[in-house]
Amino acid sequence: MSGHGPCAGSRAAQSNRPSLELADIVRAHRTAYEQSHTLSLTERAVLDAIARCRTAALGGHVDVCTECGLVQPTYNSCHNRHCPKCPAVAQAKWIAARLERVLPTHYFHVVFTLPAELRGITKANRSTVFRLLLRCAAATLLQLGHDPKRLGGELGVTAVLHTWTQQLHFHPHAHCIVTGGALSPDGERWISAHPDYLFPVHVMGKLYRGKLLAALRRAQRRGELRLRDPDRFASLLSRLYRKNWVVYCKRPFGGPQQVISYLGQYTHRVALSNHRLVAMDEHTVTFRTKSGQRVPLDADTFLSRWLSHLVPKGFVKIRHYGLMSSSHATTRLETARRRLERAGATAPAPAPASARPDHHAEIHSATWREVIRLLTGIDLGSCPACGSRALERRPLPRLLEPRGPPKAA
Numbered sequence: 001m002s003g004h005g006p007c008a009g010s011r012a013a014q015s016n017r018p019s020l021e022l023a024d025i026v027r028a029h030r031t032a033y034e035q036s037h038t039l040s041l042t043e044r045a046v047l048d049a050i051a052r053c054r055t056a057a058l059g060g061h062v063d064v065c066t067e068c069g070l071v072q073p074t075y076n077s078c079h080n081r082h083c084p085k086c087p088a089v090a091q092a093k094w095i096a097a098r099l100e101r102v103l104p105t106h107y108f109h110v111v112f113t114l115p116a117e118l119r120g121i122t123k124a125n126r127s128t129v130f131r132l133l134l135r136c137a138a139a140t141l142l143q144l145g146h147d148p149k150r151l152g153g154e155l156g157v158t159a160v161l162h163t164w165t166q167q168l169h170f171h172p173h174a175h176c177i178v179t180g181g182a183l184s185p186d187g188e189r190w191i192s193a194h195p196d197y198l199f200p201v202h203v204m205g206k207l208y209r210g211k212l213l214a215a216l217r218r219a220q221r222r223g224e225l226r227l228r229d230p231d232r233f234a235s236l237l238s239r240l241y242r243k244n245w246v247v248y249c250k251r252p253f254g255g256p257q258q259v260i261s262y263l264g265q266y267t268h269r270v271a272l273s274n275h276r277l278v279a280m281d282e283h284t285v286t287f288r289t290k291s292g293q294r295v296p297l298d299a300d301t302f303l304s305r306w307l308s309h310l311v312p313k314g315f316v317k318i319r320h321y322g323l324m325s326s327s328h329a330t331t332r333l334e335t336a337r338r339r340l341e342r343a344g345a346t347a348p349a350p351a352p353a354s355a356r357p358d359h360h361a362e363i364h365s366a367t368w369r370e371v372i373r374l375l376t377g378i379d380l381g382s383c384p385a386c387g388s389r390a391l392e393r394r395p396l397p398r399l400l401e402p403r404g405p406p407k408a409a
Helices: 010-015 022-034 041-052 088-099 116-124 126-146 201-221 230-241 256-266 299-307 332-342 357-365 368-376
Strands: 060-065 071-075 107-113 156-164 170-179 181-183 190-192 247-253 277-280 284-288 294-298 318-322 391-396
Touching: 022 041, 022 277, 022 299, 107 126, 107 201, 107 256, 116 126, 116 170, 116 230, 126 156, 126 170, 126 201, 126 318, 181 332, 190 332, 201 230, 201 247, 247 256, 284 299, 294 299
Parallel strands: none
Antiparallel strands: 060 071, 060 391, 107 170, 107 247, 156 170, 156 318, 181 190, 277 284, 284 294
């Protein structure tokens, strides 16, 4: 996929474009925000990208239909993973690749949350703590899966990092998608878990607590954490050992179809979609939660909350463990699939239109234009007015901008 190709659904998005976008808020309030906040290089780069996404600042092309004379400009997208306009193609390609690893069994959904007391440390050490959160959550599940008193085999786990609540508060947690069973150590049997029960949540909570706190202590000894007061940090960890950590086991997935649907909704989700933005004025931004509640915030607070959810550059927020790890993709994972098929497990049910199995091989190797056609049915090679394929594509020059943040609207 070209680094400067139009974002997914460039034509479809024009007909379904929200009246207010995050880019509008950035352009209107960034200058005032920077007067009282110092932006990091990452924050500056992300805000630059979002403000310029699908504008003349990034250039683009114009399609001219030689049959009916339609002239339609399309501007390039930023392809920044935090941009609410840009996840669709990457999301579709990722899901298409993951479909090849979905096992025909039921799945569980387990959520591991970082205690509120660790949020300050996390903000100063995002990459380290986020990595430990995902690793310890997965290790908890894998250890219990290997316990001969429970399943006695190897689970498959996909862990996804989220950092936000509906009101954009900083709330790091890991969503784990877990196979409803495990492959025996010798690879001869698939050991199925009860359809409604995986492991006791209090046991998961205690084991997760021990693993994460021990990992944080090791990170401190290795000098991997930036700490203002190491003694206070050690005291904090001691207090957290005495606190109950709650692990939330959500209602189990019914099967592969629900897993695929979940992946489509959550893996490439950004903290706030444009469709949840309600209104903006000189001082206030209002957005809507999933439950329909309207949340008005002053623009400074809104931008602070939104920026708190930027993932560090290069950080991988979707990780696979156990049977789902890359090292097992063509070995133990396929052995598990054969054992399930031998036991009479059914093939995955049809997935949502956004990730249909009959298209997954095409999407995985497709260009962004082909992905849009498979996802939406829109053929970007034909004229939207007359249907003719007599389109001539002409480049639009990139608009040169002065350096510095965009001026307030």
